Amino acid sequence: MVEAGRSPNIEILTNSDLLSIKGKPGSFKAKIVQRPRYIIAEDCTACGLCTTYCPRHQEDEYNENLNITRPIHIDYPQAVPATYYIDPRSCLSLTHDTCQICVPVCQSKAIDFSQKPEEKTLEVGAVIMSPGFGRISEETLAKYSYGKHADVVTSIEFERLLNPSGPFAGEVRCLSDNRHPHKIAFIQCVGSRDIGCGNGYCSSVCCMYAIKEAMVAKEHDPEAEITVYYMDIRTQGKDFDAAQKRALDKGIKFVRAKVADVMPWGDHLRLTYSTLDGNHSFKPYDMVVLSVGLESPPDAQKLADMGGFKLNKYDFCATDTFTPLATSKDGILVAGAFNGPMDIPESVTQSSGAAGIASGLIKKQRGKSLIHKTYPDEKKMGDEVRIGVFVCHCGINIGSVVDVPDVSTYAGDMEGVVYYTESMYSCSQDAQEVLKDKIKEHDLNRVVIAACSPRTHEPLFQETLKDAGLNRSLFEMVNIRDQCSWVHATEPDAATDKSKDLVRMAVAKARHIQPLPEQTVPVNKTGIVVGGGIAGMTAALNLADQGFNCSLIEKQDSLGGNYKKLVHTKKLIDQVKKHKLVSVYTNSGLQQTSGFVGNFSSIISSGKGTKAKEVTLDHGVIIIATGANEHRPETVLGNTIKYSKNIVTQSELAEQLEGKGKSRAPKSVVMIQCAGSRGDDLNYCSKTCCTTAVENALTIKKINPDSQVIMLYRDIRTYGYAEDLYQEAREKGVLFIPYEMDNKPSIAEKGSKLTVSFFDPILQDDITMNPQMVALSVGMVPEETDTLSKLLKVPVTADKFFMEAHVKLRPVELPVDGVYVCGLAHSPKPVNEIIAQAQAASAKAAMPLVKGYVTVDPIVSNVDKETCIGCKLCTSLCPYQAIRMVKDENNRPKAETIVASCKACGICASHCPTFAISMGGFTNQQINSQIEAFGRDIKEKETETA
Amino acid sequence: MAKAKKSREGTVMVLGGGIAGVQAALDLTDLGYYVYLVEKSPAIGGVMAQLDKTFPTNDCSL
């Protein structure tokens, strides 16, 4: 977010409402009105003095009205923009024309009551709609005594209670009497899967966030007794089942039950629930958390009318399975929760995809309005080392465990440190300004920040350094969150000591760091896509639509992958073949790839038999879309399976149902879910099989309403709108019966007679039946990810799907720059999600191609040719082929780094027998001084105790 | 007759500054476009800014 705040190419218009949109792709006119903040943004320093003087109280909406703030305030310290504002609904001056106490208080004279609403017309080429989601009505929540009893809270309120900047500064307390709740219940599906309140769909995210909230609450108070009441646990996302397992291990209880009501009961709450066996029970709780669903935003209809696009029956934006990011109006795209309930990884993916499509629509206008950021010249480095140390509280994330002021003053005493301070949130926008000011004020030439993870925040701080005229290498970051306050949460003294150790070591290293030049390398503006299924074809087309040449490499002799039969696939194949910028290679495979982002070179084997040949392609980026196959487990839930016309997979059943004649629908079928998935054989949930099974069940019922369809399941995961199908299937008489892993169904086959036995928790009895058919939801397995993983040096998960660089923030990028993933090779998912992800991958892949050059991380290895004896050890060891041998002027072999290929792993440097190789940013001198600094303290302690 | 005002080409409007809008805006700039990020509330970030930690990685949401 801070990044968006700093970008010169993003104009953030807050407090703004849309009035109208007119036009067509390439030329829209949008009218907006910007409501006044009553504060001059440029002048506000976010000091907060005004809030302390303002006499008027107001509920704090950011904290879900759980505490009080003043009309003049900022939502939270890291808010972007970091400017205060006045809420006109409660300000005494704006409502009663009195007060204005704040005006003289503000030292920067930033308060301006004369501001008026301002209308603006924006001329844009495309529009992306991302207004998110709305709230479940209080009427729906009232059934659970919400509003009647203060300790019935929504999950969003509970998030605030858990949060350090929340109403009790991160302590979970009952709102009724401030006690710590001991027994907490979560009720799932509140306002979701509930036709009564008009929301038939599943909100897809609440099971997962309830698990998260329960876990965090348990961290706050390990003694807390937490129970989650649910119908199905829908943790269908990548590696999400593992989260529930962790919760179970932590002692969080999960009860499959319907909650009838929640009633005040003395000081407590009484929760009444009914389990599958028909029993009603009740239990007392201190606090009840309602896992509220995601509803369409309140102004959805207004937005749709203005934009001229359609909504679906639940008032979310209407989209099509095959164009999941397009509204019904050309040039207006949609991303995030407004496109149906979804979590952050999915929202981020959709956003990238929508950006890519918009980019394709108006590619002729690309770059025309772009502002290029410039940095001040790097200042000259004097001989004097002037280090500044900044220690971050991270709210209470670090500060509640580590004694931050102590660490900061400790740093102040160290050699070379000329300035030290602590800060609440070092990553906030105003903290960046402070950092810049302090660099200038104290003429700092090295900066050490002790805060959270460099993985997420180093680039931000380095950017600030550049803004202040310092080379970005003159920076050391210490992670005292993960390594101190998190892992030593219960030992504050030890955590503080360790923080000091780490800071001392960083300062020792910082004394020796030197500016490193940033190099840029031009980019080959083409891409290759491996895998010609729906994902690969979508990605290739998209990249080509954005104006880039691209080669599509398919192993089989035709394109289409798993979905060859879909009409949409046939259309795609046609488009791919016709597109001038796409070259298709069938019967082909990637043999070898070398190089680095912007400059890859790959060898493709192409064609079969005598026509086989090898082709070398130079390219800038690579997208992996190699897909997955249907799993065919030989044992299912402990039963040996022989596939036949009676024991089939769901996809085989679907095929059979496509035929003709009533007899294609079995008269009786038992469907078994998670056959092979979720710990049976594969560890993960295959995400799509519940919906596929329900679709097949419905088709059977349509062909022959008298067919008996029984589905044995663990959790029915028809998330999102697919919940409608599940409801319909129940109405049509499909029987859904859950099974447990400690009492699995058994399948036996004698001749042509099938016998299935299982325990029915509704009847509380063992049932045996002889269905005509057993249909197995067998899940899917990734296709040969191992080979590509080795070839491209990209990691796979334990389940053999490609592992993205960051699940939430970089969901389609792989850890190797310039390599992207989409579709089933990433994880199981349905077609609409595959397409959105492919669109996202091609948008991300287009970025280096658009930029035209890549910047090389300056921490690469560097060979001192004088010391190098030309033994070639390093060239043989480098996993990235980033070192080559060259001849020096005396014709002696010397090693040389190909900087753009070097990943700075340091293997070469650690093996060089003559210490000829050093790593930028990790020289021997730097590392040695770091180690010495660590030892120094131990020595001191030893002498103390001796 | 007055000359028509020159339009700004290569710009995109993103409506709603939650995580989805912010990500779209950032990506658009990387793809070569200037973005107007229109947000009705006084700050960007949407619901994510209210969350404590976020699954699946449970790190801070900012």
Ligand SMILES: Cc1cc2nc3c(=O)[nH]c(=O)nc-3n(C[C@H](O)[C@H](O)[C@H](O)COP(=O)(O)OP(=O)(O)OC[C@H]3O[C@@H](n4cnc5c(N)ncnc54)[C@H](O)[C@@H]3O)c2cc1C
């Ligand atoms: C209790 C709870 C916990 C959750 N926990 C997690 C989690 O741990 N991990 C996870 O991945 N997901 C989680 N989610 C889901 C997550 O919140 C959503 O995926 C995410 O917020 C969606 O982002 P968005 O940008 O689409 O919408 P929003 O966050 O709703 O943002 C929409 C933005 O648009 C603005 N806006 C709305 N209408 C207009 C308009 N007309 N004009 C201008 N601006 C407008 C809003 O003010 C807002 O800033 C959780 C959800 C809830 C309810």
Ligand code: SF4
């Ligand atoms: S089943 Fe769906 S609606 Fe119900 S709590 Fe889980 S994710 Fe939310």
Ligand code: SF4
């Ligand atoms: S059937 Fe498939 S989608 Fe449903 S729970 Fe099992 S693995 Fe997940």
